[in-house]
Amino acid sequence: MRIACLHTVDSNAAVFEAARPPGASLRHVVRADLLSVAEGAGGLTPAIRDETRALLAGLAAEADAVLLTCSTLGPSADGLALRVDAALAAATATAPGPRLVLYAVATTEAPTRALFAVHGADFEMRLVPDAWDAFRAGDLPGYHARVAEAADAGFAEGYATVALAQASMAGAAALCRRGLPLTSPAAALAALLSRPGTPRG
Structure with missing residues (x-):
């Protein structure tokens, strides 16, 4: 294919x-x-x-x-x-709740929220602080570390499903210790x- x-x-x-x-x-x-x-x-x-x-x-x-x-x-x-992110929204909608959707860049928030709502997922959205600044600075390990920290915090708070809204965030999944987030490439x-x-x- x-x-x-x-x-x-x-x-x-x-x-x-x-x-x-x-x-x-x-x-x-x-x-x-x-x-x-x-x-x-x-x-x-x-x-x-x-x-x-x-x-x-x-x-x-x-x-x-x-x-x-x-x-x-x-x-x-x-x-x-x-x-x-449409495929991710569909996967998130059928995953266990409660659900947390993480994003790193502000311009992603509105289209992501609208898309997940269309797929019927009940979710909370959360911006990962300072993550995009790290990405823009070329600090990919730091970027993924911030995303993983936010994902683990979500799992610790009781979210059954954490979705990483941006494809660039996928590398953070391997760093998570409290659960495995959903990623859009997969x-x-x-x-x-x-x-x-x-x-x-």
């Missing part, structure tokens, strides 16, 4: 390669500028949405499936790609491979 991934951070390519199942090949396209402009604008704008959709349409012409891995740009995917790839008629080679 040929899967094209549109990322807005370089490190997400490695995250999805680590989660890649047998029989799937991944093509990675990174457009960090789209997230940078969205952050500067305070969120997704019509112009960014249109540019993202054009990119997704081009990728769809050359792949069996397309993944949009950026939560901020997520609403651009409609009809063109699978939002990885959820999205599993969702693709479970579709009827999915190519296996």
